[in-house]
Amino acid sequence: MKRLKTDVVVIGGGTTGIGVLRDCAMRGYKTILLDRADLAQGTSGRFHGLLHSGGRYVVTDPESGRECAAENAIIGRIQPEAVERTGGLFVVTPKDDPAFGDKFLAGAAKAAMPVEEIATSAALAREPRLNPGIKRAFLVEDGTVDGWQIAWSAAESAKQYGGQALPYHKVTQVHHLNGAVTGVTATDLKRGETVEIDCSFILNCAGPWAGQVTEMAGLPPVSVIPGRGIMIAMNHRLVNTVINRCIPPADGDIIVPLHTVCIIGTTDHPVTDPDHLQVPANEVQQMFDSGEELLPGFRSARALHTWAGARPLIKDDRVATSDTRHMSRGMAVIDHSTRDGVSGMLTIGGGKLTTYRLMAEHIVDAMEDQLGSHHPCRTADEICPGNQAGHNYLITHRLKDREADRLESPIICECELMNRQMALDLFKSNPLASFDDLRRQLRLGMGPCQGGFCSARLAGLACQEQVMDAGRATGLLKLFLEHRWIGLWPILHGAGVRQAALDAWMLQGTLDVAHIPSPARVEPDPISDAPIDETWQSSGQKENQ
Amino acid sequence: MTDTIVVGAGLAGLAAAIRLAQGGHKVSLLTFGLGGLPLGQGSIDLLGYTHPAGSSHPTADDQAVADPWAALPGFIAAHPGHPYALLGTDTIKASLAWLAELLPDWLLPSDGVNHLVPTALGAMRPTLLIQPTMSWPSDAKSVAVIGFQQLKDFFPELMAKNLTQTAQVSAKGYLLDLPARDQEVDSSALRYANAADHPDFVSRLAAMIKATIEPADLIVLPAMLGLASLDPWRSLESTLGTRIVEAHLAPPSVPGLRLNQALTRLAQASGVRLIIGSKVIGYEGEGDCLRGVTLHQAGRDQFYGADQFVYAGGSFESGSLTVDSHGLVHESLFHLPLVGLGGDRPLIDGDYWSDQAIFKVGVATNAQLAPINPDGQIVWSNLRVVGGLLPAAVRWTEKSGDGIAVSSAFAAATDLLNQTSPKKDN
Numbered sequence: 001m002k003r004l005k006t007d008v009v010v011i012g013g014g015t016t017g018i019g020v021l022r023d024c025a026m027r028g029y030k031t032i033l034l035d036r037a038d039l040a041q042g043t044s045g046r047f048h049g050l051l052h053s054g055g056r057y058v059v060t061d062p063e064s065g066r067e068c069a070a071e072n073a074i075i076g077r078i079q080p081e082a083v084e085r086t087g088g089l090f091v092v093t094p095k096d097d098p099a100f101g102d103k104f105l106a107g108a109a110k111a112a113m114p115v116e117e118i119a120t121s122a123a124l125a126r127e128p129r130l131n132p133g134i135k136r137a138f139l140v141e142d143g144t145v146d147g148w149q150i151a152w153s154a155a156e157s158a159k160q161y162g163g164q165a166l167p168y169h170k171v172t173q174v175h176h177l178n179g180a181v182t183g184v185t186a187t188d189l190k191r192g193e194t195v196e197i198d199c200s201f202i203l204n205c206a207g208p209w210a211g212q213v214t215e216m217a218g219l220p221p222v223s224v225i226p227g228r229g230i231m232i233a234m235n236h237r238l239v240n241t242v243i244n245r246c247i248p249p250a251d252g253d254i255i256v257p258l259h260t261v262c263i264i265g266t267t268d269h270p271v272t273d274p275d276h277l278q279v280p281a282n283e284v285q286q287m288f289d290s291g292e293e294l295l296p297g298f299r300s301a302r303a304l305h306t307w308a309g310a311r312p313l314i315k316d317d318r319v320a321t322s323d324t325r326h327m328s329r330g331m332a333v334i335d336h337s338t339r340d341g342v343s344g345m346l347t348i349g350g351g352k353l354t355t356y357r358l359m360a361e362h363i364v365d366a367m368e369d370q371l372g373s374h375h376p377c378r379t380a381d382e383i384c385p386g387n388q389a390g391h392n393y394l395i396t397h398r399l400k401d402r403e404a405d406r407l408e409s410p411i412i413c414e415c416e417l418m419n420r421q422m423a424l425d426l427f428k429s430n431p432l433a434s435f436d437d438l439r440r441q442l443r444l445g446m447g448p449c450q451g452g453f454c455s456a457r458l459a460g461l462a463c464q465e466q467v468m469d470a471g472r473a474t475g476l477l478k479l480f481l482e483h484r485w486i487g488l489w490p491i492l493h494g495a496g497v498r499q500a501a502l503d504a505w506m507l508q509g510t511l512d513v514a515h516i517p518s519p520a521r522v523e524p525d526p527i528s529d530a531p532i533d534e535t536w537q538s539s540g541q542k543e544n545q
Numbered sequence: 546m547t548d549t550i551v552v553g554a555g556l557a558g559l560a561a562a563i564r565l566a567q568g569g570h571k572v573s574l575l576t577f578g579l580g581g582l583p584l585g586q587g588s589i590d591l592l593g594y595t596h597p598a599g600s601s602h603p604t605a606d607d608q609a610v611a612d613p614w615a616a617l618p619g620f621i622a623a624h625p626g627h628p629y630a631l632l633g634t635d636t637i638k639a640s641l642a643w644l645a646e647l648l649p650d651w652l653l654p655s656d657g658v659n660h661l662v663p664t665a666l667g668a669m670r671p672t673l674l675i676q677p678t679m680s681w682p683s684d685a686k687s688v689a690v691i692g693f694q695q696l697k698d699f700f701p702e703l704m705a706k707n708l709t710q711t712a713q714v715s716a717k718g719y720l721l722d723l724p725a726r727d728q729e730v731d732s733s734a735l736r737y738a739n740a741a742d743h744p745d746f747v748s749r750l751a752a753m754i755k756a757t758i759e760p761a762d763l764i765v766l767p768a769m770l771g772l773a774s775l776d777p778w779r780s781l782e783s784t785l786g787t788r789i790v791e792a793h794l795a796p797p798s799v800p801g802l803r804l805n806q807a808l809t810r811l812a813q814a815s816g817v818r819l820i821i822g823s824k825v826i827g828y829e830g831e832g833d834c835l836r837g838v839t840l841h842q843a844g845r846d847q848f849y850g851a852d853q854f855v856y857a858g859g860s861f862e863s864g865s866l867t868v869d870s871h872g873l874v875h876e877s878l879f880h881l882p883l884v885g886l887g888g889d890r891p892l893i894d895g896d897y898w899s900d901q902a903i904f905k906v907g908v909a910t911n912a913q914l915a916p917i918n919p920d921g922q923i924v925w926s927n928l929r930v931v932g933g934l935l936p937a938a939v940r941w942t943e944k945s946g947d948g949i950a951v952s953s954a955f956a957a958a959t960d961l962l963n964q965t966s967p968k969k970d971n
Contacts, residue, residue, distance in 0.1 A: 281872075288870050299870040410697045410731035420697070453698075453795060456666060460700025464720065470706030474666065485897035492893050492903075493868040501862035501904065502584070509941030510586045510793050512668035514898065515594070515607065516707050 017205035019360030025163030036170035040151035046309030049258035058107030082149035088142025088242035181344030189524035207312030208274035227311035229266035252290025277308035314349030415447020452503035475522030555580030557932025557950035558857035564958035587800020589674035593944025640955030667707025737769035860933030907936025929957035
């Protein structure tokens with residue numbers, strides 16, 4: 001068992017939690033963040049990648065629209081490398097009411113959001129795949145953003161101020177004594193170790209899982225209604241500008257060009273269990289139909305991967321719970337001292353990735369109110385490490401890098417231009433990483449072949465460089481293939497089927513991966529793993545030998 | 546002379562074309578791509594694994610097949626819709642014997658049992674007909690697995706460690722710094738094979754191996770020891786005085802390219818007219834008689850008429866079978882009726898390791914491999930469907946793809962030759 005002491009524990013390693021870690025650390029609090037899985041593996045890594053201009057909300061939720069517009073500018077300043085300045089278009093398709101465009105303009109003016117109506121011919125010249133029948137087009141300052149990069153660069157910044165992020169640490173107990181928070185018990189899932197952390201403040205940033213945390217504290221559960229939305233990544237960037245449908249928020253109303261793909265989203269269905277999100281066949285068809293409306297021929301384009309995310313919406317009694325899209329996205333901070341008589345604990349919900357920094361500022365302000373101390377929030381002023389002012393992401397960056405080092409390091413993942421050295425560097429800095437942990441940082445296996453070629457290479461490399469033994473490398477390879485399949489089978493058609501068959505020929509046919517023995521368990525399961533007991537620990541160790 | 550068109554230049558298409566041409570037909574082989582041989586492992590599989598009855602999960606419960614001929618009757622009984630059930634053991638046996646005779650330089654005579662060939666990941670993969678370079682000596686106790694820093698698809702350390710379990714040997718991995726071409730850090734096995742076709746590369750490789758490895762009973766290298774011939778392999782073996790086995794790795798497959806090259810040359814030598822890089826995009830026919838196909842060529846589309854047709858377009862991996870965005874499955878050229886769509890399982894499910902039902906979908910045929918509709922009526926009486934288009938097999942898990950390709954092509958060609966043999970006498 002390990003014992004740590006800190007001022008603040010942040011529970012939840014999504015962008016909100018990491019933003020809170022950074023803010024607390026910058027204000028001088030000793031802070032530890034815990035997440036049962038990898039950083040930004042939940043909702044923050046399962047959205048469409050839109051950096052909102054605010055346009056989506058200016059009509060229905062002007063307050064959100066205003067916040068988005070302001071935060072968009074701040075993120076572009078403090079984490080420019082994670083942002084691509086694609087611009088966005090709101091288009092009125094032949095099926096939509098052109099009058100909504102007037103409401104849109106009026107809302108934008110009220111929210112002080114820059115917008116310009118352009119000729120449909122100009123929109124078509126900019127994005128030739130757009131439906132040629134569009135009736136109006138509005139140019140806005142949408143961008144795209146990599147949720148994982150936002151998380152890591154904010155975590156790096158927090159680290160410089162002494163903040164500590166501990167992924168794969170599952171909180172199992174929240175302790176309070178005489179109405180005040182005293183600490184948490186967590187399980188270090190990768191090392192199989194119990195960690196006790198003494199603290200005087202807990203900030204619950206678990207998003208869709210926030211209710212589970214308050215329950216662990218023995219408090220009446222915070223009512224979170226996870227809103228499930230599916231996304232489909234299409235191979236290639238069918239558009240280079242974010243394309244929004246100029247209608248009230250609806251299913252399949254946006255296509256976002258992100259890295260080498262473009263992503264269509266999304267749907268919205270209230271669910272009870274954020275751990276098991278389905279991608280229903282009817283919603284897939286809905287996305288294809290909507291895509292067809294914005295970009296004719298969409299159904300014939302290649303669908304690459306699908307996933308579902310859970311919106312972290314805090315229940316708002318003003319609207320029915322069956323319609324989560326219209327619940328306020330405005331963030332809510334819940335103070336458990338007034339609500340439940342336990343001081344030193346706050347829960348935050350709602351919000352969206354674009355406003356993650358602002359959410360962090362709010363909850364840390366609320367914490368300081370309770371503590372009776374006040375430090376200015378400086379998260380909007382300081383650029384995060386690994387970023388260079390004004391230097392935004394460009395899709396061609398990796399190509400440029402590989403051109404430069406092509407005679408030094410072979411390319412392991414051709415689809416995403418990831419080379420051997422990149423994999424090695426990350427393995428060395430994080431020897432316990434699974435292939436999925438690497439994927440979130442390096443993007444390997446996320447391109448057209450979906451791991452068909454690169455996954456076996458990665459296993460070979462990891463073993464060759466003695467990062468891990470053959471059993472773990474083989475096991476991680478199998479696990480990676482299983483995990484990739486989760487996002488493949490619900491959308492498998494067209495060229496995707498062809499690729500899946502080719503990959504099966506290579507990995508199962510030629511290399512016969514299925515018949516190589518490997519340990520049954522090579523990675524912890526953040527969802528089902530229980531607190532440590534002796535049996536679990538000993539079997540975990542045996543497998544690692 | 547009978548005009549026959551074969552569509553598709555994989556193992557099935559090449560085998561059908563050669564057999565028909567050798568039987569006296571005037572054969573045109575039309576193909577868009579290169580066929581699947583350069584993507585496969587370059588040995589001839591018959592049947593490598595069976596699942597226990599009722600299991601569709603090909604990992605834990607699988608049984609490796611040691612003697613495929615002994616296993617085949619039981620397999621056929623358990624899989625009534627499988628191409629092997631349609632063709633029967635005698636035809637399958639005759640077809641593989643015929644193929645082995647066609648390729649005496651490239652395939653060892655079969656001893657009737659499966660060989661185990663190592664893969665880059667360290668599996669020991671069962672297969673029936675092997676190239677001379679793939680013969681794993683059963684008395685090998687110590688193995689040196691040798692790869693190249695510049696060849697990313699071969700993993701000596703991982704392979705060696707896994708071989709200790711799968712082959713019950715002691716094995717050690719070595720990584721040599723020997724580029725296939727000067728300064729190249731990223732080379733395919735094909736580049737290495739091209740290099741190995743030059744004797745000085747083999748000499749350098751031999752010297753480097755001698756200087757690097759500890760004594761071992763057996764050396765395993767990635768399959769790259771020669772494309773033009775197997776002389777590089779022979780010369781390395783004799784120089785080192787140690788037996789050498791080539792392991793399977795991801796494509797491009799050098800052993801697959803060897804077979805592809807040999808069969809393509811045989812086809813040309815037998816008089817087959819090879820038209821490559823052009824896609825068949827349409828067809829014409831009357832009643833149940835196909836008259837010809839339209840080939841999409843540079844400049845214009847060209848109609849090719851013939852008396853008989855063999856369709857060897859492959860399966861989902863080659864695009865002959867497709868799934869549209871609504872989830873409907875199609876045969877993309879002749880729009881032939883499919884079977885395997887109405888099972889009790891969904892076509893695709895979320896278990897990566899299960900045999901997905903979609904990949905068992907194929908063209909419905911009668912015992913002569915003519916396509917039939919759901920009433921059992923023949924769609925085109927002068928068309929035969931062979932290879933990956935046939936239903937009910939998951940070829941990569943069964944390790945049955947080559948056997949299905951060769952035996953169906955052999956049976957179709959034999960049938961077509963028999964039908965036309967009276968005409969030949971005129």
